[in-house]
Amino acid sequence: MERARQDPAAFAGQMLGDFVARFPPQEVPAALRHEAKRALLNVFGCALAVARDPAVDAAVRVLRPLSGPGAATAIGRPERLDPMAASFVNAMAANLLDYDDTHLDTVIHPTAPVAPPVLALAEARGLSGAAALHAFLLGAEVACRLGNAVSPGHYARGWHITATCGVFGAAAACARLLGLSGAQSWSALGIAASQAAGVVESLPSAAKNVGVGNAARNGLFAALLAQQGYAAAPAAIEGPLGWARAAGDEPRLAALGDGLGERWEFGKNTYKPYPCGIVLHPVIDACLALRAAHGLAPDAVAGVRVRGHPLLLARGDRAVENERDARVSIHHSVAVALVLGAAGVREFSPAAVADPAIAAFRAKVRAEADDSLPVGAAAVTVETTGGAALQAVVTHARGSRERPLSDRELEAKFEENARLGGFGGRDVARLIAQVWRLDEADSVRPLLRALSAPRS
Amino acid sequence: MERARQDPAAFAGQMLGDFVARFPPQEVPAALRHEAKRALLNVFGCALAVARDPAVDAAVRVLRPLSGPGAATAIGRPERLDPMAASFVNAMAANLLDYDDTHLDTVIHPTAPVAPPVLALAEARGLSGAAALHAFLLGAEVACRLGNAVSPGHYARGWHITATCGVFGAAAACARLLGLSGAQSWSALGIAASQAAGVVESLPSAAKNVGVGNAARNGLFAALLAQQGYAAAPAAIEGPLGWARAAGDEPRLAALGDGLGERWEFGKNTYKPYPCGIVLHPVIDACLALRAAHGLAPDAVAGVRVRGHPLLLARGDRAVENERDARVSIHHSVAVALVLGAAGVREFSPAAVADPAIAAFRAKVRAEADDSLPVGAAAVTVETTGGAALQAVVTHARGSRERPLSDRELEAKFEENARLGGFGGRDVARLIAQVWRLDEADSVRPLLRALSAPRS
Known part of the structure; x- marks a missing residue:
């Protein structure tokens, strides 16, 4: 482990395998453990909201x-x-829904x-919440x-980093949950290197879903195979013909x-407060503030x-067909925030897109680049029929690192998503309590069972 | 389709999707259809030989x-x-065994x-041999x-091309077998682009098996998802952020x-006559010829x-521990060919490696580069204790494109492999006949059932 830390370029897989197998739960700061629960609450809601999506x-x-015997819950x-x-x-x-x-x-x-492979494995084997959370x-x-080690070249080449790096995370987490040794965890990570896939070109398509789903599925597979004795090359990640170089050109292995x-x-x-591109979030914040005021x-x-940084226009100024x-x-984003006073899943649904009132309002919006505004900021000016100009400027959007969503805000997001998944008030409150505890x-198992389809 | 053929760089996926969905069996030359059966006979033997491998x-x-309901055979x-x-x-x-x-x-x-996903799908659904063969x-x-489109850069970067390109082949074959449309087959190929994985670094490890196995498994998955309406980006293969550029730098899309x-x-x-590195094949041929003579x-x-081209030494001159x-x-290779007069699966098994007589003979062998010999050629000189020097030179090894294995030789290879898998004479002859027909x-189904574990 010491040797590995001193020369991560040569021992990256071994170092990460040891970390995964050995890092003790009691050394995790309480705030970080809480962050893991926040992440789970958030992701459960996201999955519930689309549980009946085609x-x-x-x-x-x-x-x-x-599928083999149904030992695990399909959320919602x-x-x-x-x-x-x-x-x-x-x-x-x-x-x-991103x-x-x-x-x-x-x-x-x-x-x-x-999280999904950890929870599926923990559910199938009846493992504890603490074990799942730590893994x-x-x-x-x-x-x-x-991701840090291969950024920014990896994504820029066309690799969908959530899928390609996700499979390593899934393998690591499942290796820990299975109680694999450092060497076995190292193998699981190496096997993940043979399964890292997903391309940026397909992000606006269902093939994206396949990449992300496979990352979870194949990460679990990697850990199960490693448990049965499968190994990878020692330098499957960091070697001259390993994954980091193949997919990342000149990886910064020290970042590992x-x-x-x-x-x-x-x-x-x-965590996102709105189910849309993150560059749009300060725009929505500004619109909601103007509407409220x-x-x-x-x-x-x-x-x-x-007005916003040119990046805002590059990412967000386009015709809306679906x-x-x-x-x-x-x-x-402006239309739903100002007309409906909300920017949740429903406001980005096909019905909202087709709503004539929203479509008409979209035509009232003009976007301009403004170099004086930093990345992540936006200024919105509403011109009223009465001739007034009302302005709001947002420098850091809700949900940014500077203005993180509070636990209560995450609960509210979960509540809305869970409702879309058909869950009623009492069930939602119980689910939230189960995640926090x-x-x-x-x-x-009780949490996962509670996350399956609601009693109707 | 015409547009696609004229500009494969822009329409590669569409062109291949149309090809897969529409190319009629009656336009396949008879020799090529026979080649497909030769390939199957060969691969069935390879799988049978290791059916009980750890x-x-x-x-x-x-x-x-x-696993869900067992609709498909695990070979041997x-x-x-x-x-x-x-x-x-x-x-x-x-x-x-390579x-x-x-x-x-x-x-x-x-x-x-x-072949495996095509056969598993055909077995599960009771489809015909002709349909499976064409797919x-x-x-x-x-x-x-x-593979041609991304070679040689793809492999040189570290991508295990059998796995990464295999998933496209598996997706294409399963798309055809499922009767998908050109557009659906195009989607299946695009979904395969989100699943192409496997690194060269791990070739000497079990992670290699995972890459190859996943190519088959995920190719079938891609076709099944496309059948249910999943799509990829139109240019998932050939686009600026698609697979061919991400993994192949500057692909030669015209090759598609x-x-x-x-x-x-x-x-x-x-097809290989010996289960070892292809550069060693002329050496073995020469040794067997000397022994026979x-x-x-x-x-x-x-x-x-x-003596051989420097490539032979680069690939084949190393200490033997396993x-x-x-x-x-x-x-x-020299030792088993000269001592045992054979170079099959048994001669490369751990028992043969550990055999003291073979180990002693290995020490008698010297290898030298000889630039005058072309790639693919080898010269072997046996010096006898009586002072004679017996030489054999092989320019094209058995199994090379210049000296392909005959059907009878492929049958003999299958027979040996099937015996290793526990199959007796009568069963072997019937299996061979089933493949040819x-x-x-x-x-x-009858062929696949016959390929499951032998009656013992």
């Missing part, structure tokens, strides 16, 4: 006939699946690929660190070990001018 | 509890698995990842063409369409001098 239906239709659904199949379905659902969490330095969404945390940390176990990448995790009726608005467009549209649960 | 046992131990074994799990186990077994077929231009072993052929062609359906890459497929007793041999070393060792079979 994309999830289709995945279940394919996997159910191929009546079906039970084998742990690998459940990992796939839950991971792709968790990430489907409403899950983000490690901003790498743009990895760490919880979707890592998840270590796995998510491994995913983010691998730097402060490992002391400084936590997962501590930087952020001035009670603007749509007819009273003559026009809306949005809900995928809407989720990256300045015009749609997950580390006290002797088994994850 | 690596196959371990994969079955992991997958069986996660009593277990039945769901088609995705069977695809994994059979593909990894087929490739385990004794399967080779498309030499790309070093892809095309049959291992492509397999189209899929293998797609795999080889993708050039002569498609007229000139067949799969027609170049070759001179009846050399081991004690009568004072020394053996092997069977993996033996399979790439000039010294071991596969295109006349109303269902692949």
